[in-house]
Amino acid sequence: MLGLLLAHSALTQVVTFVLRPTTAYRAIELDVPTAWLGALTASFAVVPLVLAVPSGQATDRFGERRVMLAGAVLLLLSAVVLASGRGGAAGLVAGSVVLGTGHLLSVVGQQAAVANTAGPGRFDTAFGHYTFAASLGQALGPALITVAGGEGALPDTRPIFLVAAGIAVLLLACTVVLRFPVRERSGDAAEPGGMGTLLRLPGLLRALTVSCVVLAAVDITLVYLPALGADRGLAAGTVGLLLTLRAAASMTSRFFLGRLVRLTGRRRLMLSSVALAAGTMAAVAVPMPVAGTAALVVLLGLGLGVGQPLTMSWLAEMAPAGLRGRAMSLRLTGNRLGQVLIPSTVGLLAAGVGSAGVLWATAGALALAGAAARRLHVDGP
Structure with missing residues (x-):
């Protein structure tokens, strides 16, 4: 079961991380202004922002598999909508909304399954391996841009x-063949006042802030690194390689997460990783040879992972067993809020200075x- 769950995580991210950069390239083909790419990024999170908590409640009540099945259907539908090429920029937004909703349902189900099956004291290792599988998908997705779209600065998106x-x-x-151990599900009346x-x-607020900003930063690299590469005349294959390096570096930090936590503690590891991500994100925007950018992208991936x-x-670790689906959906609500607000805000603030800004x-x-995370206490009891 664990192997299938990790495969499900990887495949979910492959679909998402090949569609999102390709959607950005399609928007560039349609001459969508750079500042509006932020709005396209945010469209991925708008509907999921509203559905995140209800999806967690559905997971606790009906089980992880049913929620993941609905997510897989929507991911397939989003790919079909985007491949149809209908509707211009509005069609891209519609496809991104469906993609974001399918991704949300898949991820909520996956995370609740990991939380409910990991043994005591193994949450860091379990979620490290789960997100390692997700990073594997994130690495493979952009690489498919080169394989299927060619080597030009703007690939053939269809x-x-x-x-x-x-x-x-x-x-x-x-998803159809996944099976989880039968457990007692929370009903509507269970866990009064659970949320x-x-x-x-x-x-909680500081932890959610770090989570949403880090995820928004990953989103922004998916959209604005291709835009930055187009500004500088980099081939789509080169940009795809940079995105793959970022994801592969995140895989490394996640695979060894359990060991890193045991060596440094959660709080110290979180602070150092965010600082590394901030410094390298700023440096990536500076014009330099591709080799230098690649080295910085690797460090960026280590920090963002x-x-x-x-x-x-x-x-x-902190949430009661019957509330773990809702706990993960609450974290995803914060993430989606960040995905809506942060890309749009930075896109407007930096519209005059382009992708680097x-x-x-x-x-x-x-x-x-x-x-904000300096006073955060996330180390276990």
Whole structure:
């Protein structure tokens, strides 16, 4: 079961991380202004922002598999919508909304399954391996841009969308065969005041802030690194390689997360990783040879890889067993809020200075999140 769950995580991210950069390239083909790419990024999170908490409640009540099945169907539908090429910029937004909703349902189900099956004291390792599988998908997704779209500065997007649809079919098949141990599910009347219990967890707001800013930073690299590469005449294959390096570096930090936590503690690891991400995000925007950018992107990936699994393991440890689906959905609500507000805000603030300005503004947001996390207590009891 664990192997299938990790495969499900990887396939979900492959579909998502090939569709999102390709959507950005399609927007560039349609001459969508750079500042509006932030709005396209945010459209991925708008509907999921509203559905995040209800999806957690559905997971606790009906089980992880049913929620993941609905997510897989929507991911397939999004690939079909984007491949159709209809509707211009509005069609891209619609496809991104469906993609974001399918991704949300898949991820909530996956994270609740990990939280409910990991043994005591193994949350850091379990979520490290889970997010390692997610990073594997994030690495493979952009690489498919080169394979299916060619080597030009702007790839042929339709074949890429069709490949993503095929992978979504495989994801759906994987979901159908998944089985989880039968556990007592929470009903509507169970756990009275359960969400209030979660909201009163000490340090929750700071942890959610770090989580949402780090995730928004990953989103921004997916959209604005291709835009930065187009500004500088880099081939799409080169940009795809940079995105793959970022994801592969995140895989490394996540695979060894359990050991890193045992060596340094969650709080120290979180602070150092956010600081590393902020510094390298700012440096990536500076013009330099591709080799230098690649080295910085690796460091950026190492920093960005830690925040998500650390907040997951902390929440899983703190939340009662019957509320873990809702706990993960609450974290995802914060993430989606950040995905809506942060890219749009930095896109507007940096519209006059282009893609590099967006990356600098994102580095500033990471630095502020790191400062807010200085008083965060996420180390286990």
